[in-house]
Amino acid sequence: MSSFLQRDKIEIVFVDWFGVLSTNYYWCVQSKRSSELKAWCDLVFDDEVVMKEWMRGDQSIQSLAQLGPRLGVDSIVSSFLNDMEYYAPDEVLMKAINDLFPGAQKMLVTDNFELFEQIRKEYPILDRYFSRTYVSYATRRLKGDKPPSMFDIILTDLGRVNFKRCVLVDDSPINCGEFQRRGGHTPPR
Template identity: 25%
Template sequence: MPQQSLPAGIKVIFVDWHGVLTGDPFWVSILQNPWHPLHQQLTNAAETLFTQKKDMVRDWMRGNLTANQIVATLKVTPSLEFPPDYLIRKLVEDCQLMQINGPLNQFLQEARKAGIMIVLATDNMDCFHEAIQRARQQTPISTQQKLCETTSFVTAAQLFDDILCSSEQRVLKRENPQRFFSDWLNRHSFDFSDALLLDDLEINCNAFRSSGGTAIQITLEALESTPAVVALEFMT
């Protein structure tokens, strides 16, 4: 994506999570640790879930299924050294280990300083919503502002003025952008024309544009290979 200017009149930026701010998975402490006793079992189960049971995953993101119900389908059998709710707890706790793209986080901070609201708009699960709300109540270890390759989950959580998560909205962004975004926009006396969506999926961008908003398709891979893509200039 080439460097470009923010459209004039933007009052809120809706930013996606997975594929834009981070690429880290759930259960990161297990899936990315080959020495963990549950690594192989959970790796196989997670791959099956996210590649072969996409309808179930979408129902999870819509809030029609809970994390408990999903974990019950995985058929992962932890040994007695692990508590019964171990995989459920790690779903939430491991979100704290996700690393956020630093340059994009910096850009969003600058946008916020310029008076633009920043709202996380994510097709995501109940466990993620719980984790991000917990993180917003915490204080980052350091508040020093500097440009780094990655930013911690807790630090990034402080950036958002609000959270829109599909498991709470009970709909995915692409399915009904009016239902997903309109209540929030109306509460702040905004319209879609006041809003910009940063999302990695073209289908989400097109749905947002069809409702009158501006959308930029942006991927984590592009951000990491060309950090300058987040050097968007403000039109004031």
């Protein structure tokens, strides 16, 4: 049996958002214009526990707005929306994935928070390209969580026992390892 990936046998390609389809940090431009927003971003994004709680849906933007500088939810969301153009998906990569795996379903799988819905509204191509989207705040589990992880939830949702005929495109070695442990394939590093 060949050890080469048989692309024509791949049924689903899962694609990560941050670091793969979009490489800009959230609030990247606006936080350079506001020292208070930068302080808030540093507080939230540099604290791994807080960040993971937010991405699991255990924290909301309303509760996080109370941390550090009192910016208010409207100000934080407005700044996020003002940076929307910097979150654009890499359509060249999306086309390349489609060309490599033309018969496979494409699914977006991302560790992300409730504001991700704003990105989906801004870029309707995501809902046209991907047959399904899995976001950690909705599944309440991260891809790298110990079982059950988001991947276990996806397996159950899709009625699969493993990811044998699936590929994950993700920049996280932890996520790739979890996916491989469930029988899936990841691009070589």
